[in-house]
Amino acid sequence: MHKDVAASSPLPLDAVPSRSAPIARVELDLDERFNFRTSVLSLDTAGLHWQAAGAVAQHWPIDPALRLTHQSRAGAGCLRLEGPDGTLALWRHTQSVNPAVQRLRDGFRRLLREREGASDSVADDATVICPVCKNPMPAQAEDCPHCERAAENPPSTWILLRLWRFAKPYKKQLILGFILTLVSTFATLVPPYITMPLMDKVLIPSQRGEGIDFAVASMYLGALLGSALLAWALGYWRTYILALISERIGADLREVTFAHLLGLSLEYFGGKRTGDLIARIGAETDRLCVFLSLQLLDFATDLVMIVMTAAILVSIDPLLALVTLTPLPFIVWMAYLVRDKLRFGFEQINRTWAEVTNVLADTIPGIRVVKAFGQEQREIRRFTELNQKNLRMNDRVNRIWALFSPTVTLLTEFGLLIIWAFGIWQVGHGRVSVGVLSAFLAYISRFFTRIDSMSRFVSFTQQAAAGAKRIFDVLDCVPTVPQPNNPQPLGPIQGRIELRNVSFQHGSHTVLREIDLTIAPGEMIGLIGHSGSGKSTLANLICRFYDVSHGSITLDGRDIRSIGLADYRQHIGVVLQEPFLFFGTIAENIAYGRPGASRSEIITAARAANAHDFILRLPLGYDSLVGERGQSLSGGERQRISIARALLTNPSILILDEATSAVDSTTEKEIQKALDRLIEGRTTIAIAHRLSTLRKADRLVVLDQGLIVETGTHEDLMQRHGLYHHFYMNQIQAEEVA
Amino acid sequence: MVARLHQDANGTLHWLDRDGEDHAGVSLVRAFPLTAPDEAICVVGVHGNELHEFASLAALDDEQRRVIASALSDREFMPVIERINSVSRRWIPTVWAIDTDHGATDLALDSEEAIRRIDERTLLVRDARGICFLIKNYPELDRRSRRLLERFL
Known part of the structure; x- marks a missing residue:
């Protein structure tokens, strides 16, 4: 959330000339010598104003001779105002106010341009991006609504109530299940009740020598049998129905979470670890499912049972009932006490478990690196350490837990003791019959076993709540590349791409600045620059993996943010440095972008990608399986399959991100032939380290530190003797050495 | 000139292409041996380069089909x-x-x-x-x- 444009000013700004509303305002937090001191720098149409505590305010009017530059390094940024005779002023600040500083700098430059007469209609600051979560913020808002919402969600048992969203479709079955629970529980409570008349009307009279009334006895025995059978049948039905529902809720939860996860932007995946996400969708949903199907169900039954038992006991003999229930408050109090400790314990266990999964998700795909560097023992150690940590966490929880259960049992025994003592005394005084006492004893043993299992529920709830929190963490995440509402479908396109004043910030770091570039339909653009100069980011912005922070990107004159994502990406083909092949056949991999493609189309694409011949050499041709990382194929072969994949979708726009840099130069030539065929007639943006790859480019664009520094054909740029010339000469030298 | 596949007396497979050039020692490869065995049967030269593709067997005459069947049965072993x-x-x-x-x-x-x-x-x-x-x-x-x-x- 940003505090950089704080509304309250601690400093008086009275020594300044007449002022309009500020365009940008920064609370600087460092002085010239990097000491932590605050001062305020603001910009309005009159110019720049600076005020430090205990110093005279300074003012610079907007003057075309002035230049305002900004650099940031090692956590601190520096804003420098330069005049014709050198530096006029220098302001330092920490990264936390970076976005505001950049806004101020951009505003200053815009004012300068306006002063020079160049009307500037492109720049728009309407959308402000939150520096924390990267979501667009309402123009006037101080705090980002997305961040705020995340902060409002402390882990709590109440999070389980949010599962209602998934239970809602099964409302009817749930109600039926609950009614069945009530009835079947009631049926199980009948037998102890019958012990009362069995004792008082059959057994005790017979002891007195009155003989047994077999008719009455068999009636009661029949009732016992009947209620047992009824309880069995209803219990079966209930358990079945509720288990069915909870499995479905679990399945829905998994599907929704996975679908939501895939809808999230690339940025999210950049910050998450595979193992963690796998654990969330796999283990966590399963745990919730078990919780809903078994534990919650048991708990509901227990609760009904306890309430009903209490009611029956009170109806038989209120005083005896009161005595019987004395240990209950203690148990409830204990459960409450233990709850918090358990919850944190379980959340930690879940997190450790995710870390264990992370090691697997790291090590197995990276097995070649692990083996090549002989680091098996280290990975085993890492795994063991986490596994031990998991063990320790479990031990800690179990220590509390182990104490809890026997204590409940002890209290139960106390309860029984109390009833025996009190009951015998009562029977001795003739206040209750032996039948009533035996019924109480029968009830109470059920009652306390229920309490015991209910107390277990405390831990299950905490476990489930911890799991639910981790799932809702995913579900609450808003994609940073939002789908437009009701987008107009994109018809056939020409492929003209225009970038207007595009800037992109990652956190507080500006990756691209003020990029203006028009790419004509069918034109091939080569992007050149050092690594980190923003080439890949530019390609990612055009793919709309991220959204621009400022400015706009248009396709055939339409802002790409107004086009449906799937619709837009359908027209884009991407060939990456590391081709990814999914587990499946080669044919399936080629047809990944167009699952309906016919076999002859697949073959045609493979031929054009120079892949057909080597595919025929495989024992099962196009039906050969390629593994997760396509282990049986070489890098060049995999790359040609990914080119065939891009060819098959027949995209109008093509992005080649270092498509040939992972292979040797002979293979590169093979791939280059395939690429040349792919490029034909498509708007192409190619990124390459090897400049030879870009010989077909119509125009080369050289990027440096997020800015376009040179544009033109190879010959133009060579004549200019700039950065491109430097790159080219370097590479020629390197090749000569090789 | 009609391109044709034929087997000589030694059992070597020849592909006579449209230009009348004779490629000896060619082999037949099914592109989709499992999912569509009778579609896209390719004639591959000795260097692994594709010379021709029979998109479907249905379009061929009986004699060609027989040559193809016998050539394939010579190299394929996939018991059912x-x-x-x-x-x-x-x-x-x-x-x-x-x-x-x-x-x-x-x-x-x-x-x-x-x-x-x-x-x-x-x-x-x-x-x-x-x-x-x-x-x-x-x-x-x-x-x-x-x-x-x-x-x-």
Whole structure:
């Protein structure tokens, strides 16, 4: 959330000339010598104003001779105002106010341009991006609504109530299940009740020598049998129905979470670890499912049972009932006490478990690196350490837990003791019959076993709540590349791409600045620059993996943010440095972008990608399986399959991100032939380290530190003797050495 | 000039292309041996380069079809499992006693990945020797074979 444009000013700004509303305002937090001191720098149409505590305010009017530059390094940024005779002023600040500083700098430059007469209609600051979560913020808002919402969600048992969203479709079955629970529980409570008349009307009279009334006895025995059978049948039905529902809720939860996860932007995946996400969708949903199907169900039954038992006991003999229930408050109090400790314990266990999964998700795909560097023992150690940590966490929880259960049992025994003592005394005084006492004893043993299992529920709830929190963490995440509402479908396109004043910030770091570039339909653009100069980011912005922070990107004159994502990406083909092949056949991999493609189309694409011949050499041709990382194929072969994949979708726009840099130069030539065929007639943006790859480019664009520094054909740029010339000469030298 | 495939007296396969050039020692390769064996049969030269593709067998005359069938039968070995008589164990590793269209044999299974589902009806079983066995129409196998098989799916 940003505090950089704080509304309250601690400093008086009275020594300044007449002022309009500020365009940008920064609370600087460092002085010239990097000491932590605050001062305020603001910009309005009159110019720049600076005020430090205990110093005279300074003012610079907007003057075309002035230049305002900004650099940031090692956590601190520096804003420098330069005049014709050198530096006029220098302001330092920490990264936390970076976005505001950049806004101020951009505003200053815009004012300068306006002063020079160049009307500037492109720049728009309407959308402000939150520096924390990267979501667009309402123009006037101080705090980002997305961040705020995340902060409002402390882990709590109440999070389980949010599962209602998934239970809602099964409302009817749930109600039926609950009614069945009530009835079947009631049926199980009948037998102890019958012990009362069995004792008082059959057994005790017979002891007195009155003989047994077999008719009455068999009636009661029949009732016992009947209620047992009824309880069995209803219990079966209930358990079945509720288990069915909870499995479905679990399945829905998994599907929704996975679908939501895939809808999230690339940025999210950049910050998450595979193992963690796998654990969330796999283990966590399963745990919730078990919780809903078994534990919650048991708990509901227990609760009904306890309430009903209490009611029956009170109806038989209120005083005896009161005595019987004395240990209950203690148990409830204990459960409450233990709850918090358990919850944190379980959340930690879940997190450790995710870390264990992370090691697997790291090590197995990276097995070649692990083996090549002989680091098996280290990975085993890492795994063991986490596994031990998991063990320790479990031990800690179990220590509390182990104490809890026997204590409940002890209290139960106390309860029984109390009833025996009190009951015998009562029977001795003739206040209750032996039948009533035996019924109480029968009830109470059920009652306390229920309490015991209910107390277990405390831990299950905490476990489930911890799991639910981790799932809702995913579900609450808003994609940073939002789908437009009701987008107009994109018809056939020409492929003209225009970038207007595009800037992109990652956190507080500006990756691209003020990029203006028009790419004509069918034109091939080569992007050149050092690594980190923003080439890949530019390609990612055009793919709309991220959204621009400022400015706009248009396709055939339409802002790409107004086009449906799937619709837009359908027209884009991407060939990456590391081709990814999914587990499946080669044919399936080629047809990944167009699952309906016919076999002859697949073959045609493979031929054009120079892949057909080597595919025929495989024992099962196009039906050969390629593994997760396509282990049986070489890098060049995999790359040609990914080119065939891009060819098959027949995209109008093509992005080649270092498509040939992972292979040797002979293979590169093979791939280059395939690429040349792919490029034909498509708007192409190619990124390459090897400049030879870009010989077909119509125009080369050289990027440096997020800015376009040179544009033109190879010959133009060579004549200019700039950065491109430097790159080219370097590479020629390197090749000569090789 | 009509391009043609023919086999000489030594059994060597020749491809006579449209320009009248004779390519000796060519081989036939099915592009989709499992999912569409009769589509896209490619003529491949000695250097592994494709010379021609028969998109479908239906468009060819009987004589060509016969040459193709005999050339393919010379190089293909993918027995079809017709019956599973017994299994040594119900878990992997295991040895199945099977009847195939090439006669009865034993099949040793050594990994879970050895059984691959091609589609609803077809399974491919790769045994420890590396031979691929095909199970066509898996739901129509006899009851006993199906039962034995289902333990491994």
